[in-house]
Amino acid sequence: MTADAFEQYVPGDSFLHRAAPVVKVCGAGAFILCVVLCPASSWPRSVACASIPLLAALAAGVPGRWMLARVAVVLPFVLLAGASLPFVAGRPGEALWQVPGTTWAVPLSAVELFASILLKSTLCVLAVALLLATTGFHRLLGALQLLRVPALFVSLLCFMYRYLFVLWDETVRMTRARNARAPRQRPLERLRTVGHMAGSLFLRSYERAERVAHAMVARGFDGTMRLTEQSAGSAAQWLAVGGFTAACAAMVVWR
Numbered sequence: 001m002t003a004d005a006f007e008q009y010v011p012g013d014s015f016l017h018r019a020a021p022v023v024k025v026c027g028a029g030a031f032i033l034c035v036v037l038c039p040a041s042s043w044p045r046s047v048a049c050a051s052i053p054l055l056a057a058l059a060a061g062v063p064g065r066w067m068l069a070r071v072a073v074v075l076p077f078v079l080l081a082g083a084s085l086p087f088v089a090g091r092p093g094e095a096l097w098q099v100p101g102t103t104w105a106v107p108l109s110a111v112e113l114f115a116s117i118l119l120k121s122t123l124c125v126l127a128v129a130l131l132l133a134t135t136g137f138h139r140l141l142g143a144l145q146l147l148r149v150p151a152l153f154v155s156l157l158c159f160m161y162r163y164l165f166v167l168w169d170e171t172v173r174m175t176r177a178r179n180a181r182a183p184r185q186r187p188l189e190r191l192r193t194v195g196h197m198a199g200s201l202f203l204r205s206y207e208r209a210e211r212v213a214h215a216m217v218a219r220g221f222d223g224t225m226r227l228t229e230q231s232a233g234s235a236a237q238w239l240a241v242g243g244f245t246a247a248c249a250a251m252v253v254w255r
Helices: 021-037 043-060 064-082 108-135 137-146 151-181 187-218 235-253
Strands: 095-098 105-107
Touching: 021 043, 021 108, 021 137, 021 235, 043 108, 043 235, 064 108, 108 137, 137 151, 151 187
Parallel strands: none
Antiparallel strands: 095 105
């Protein structure tokens, strides 16, 4: 695995790739709001929401395996956060399953709530992943600047993304050095070595980040990210995203 694995852009020539980044950001934001605001008990609307990123990924030519890999990164955290819901939420009297020999029961409403949270989290991750796949991170930052997002927030996002490469590069160097000096270690010794590597990784990454910052200042960096000029989007693109936003709003308020 190389640092290129952090790159999120999937080359293509679909209508999503050609659309202006600022238009795609607004469309993705409208979709995420729609997913979050839709009632948990309305499964037809949930199915309709689920079909949108899947059809968009199919139209853009983004591989399904690529999308699933991005969801798999977040899925353990969602499962961990929602694992306790069946035991602490729900209405009494509708137990779906009871732990033998105890008074603990899993209410049906709690299971439905957990499934809704899992689905909504997955759809939000899919929307962001599809946005990055068809836009690219730096064009996305340019779109945020065009939307008048605070410059400090845009700079923090840019630095966070770039320092992932710094951390990864240092990790690869330290792992290569460890394998060269101690290729066959016992599990306990390997665990001790990993602990030392974690502390050393922090110090080396911090020192390298300082060198990067000094180099940027020496080249005239004044705190403002100089990103490429972004297109504001055509009238047809804004009309399309306006219709999509109206459809999302109708899906939320529909009873």
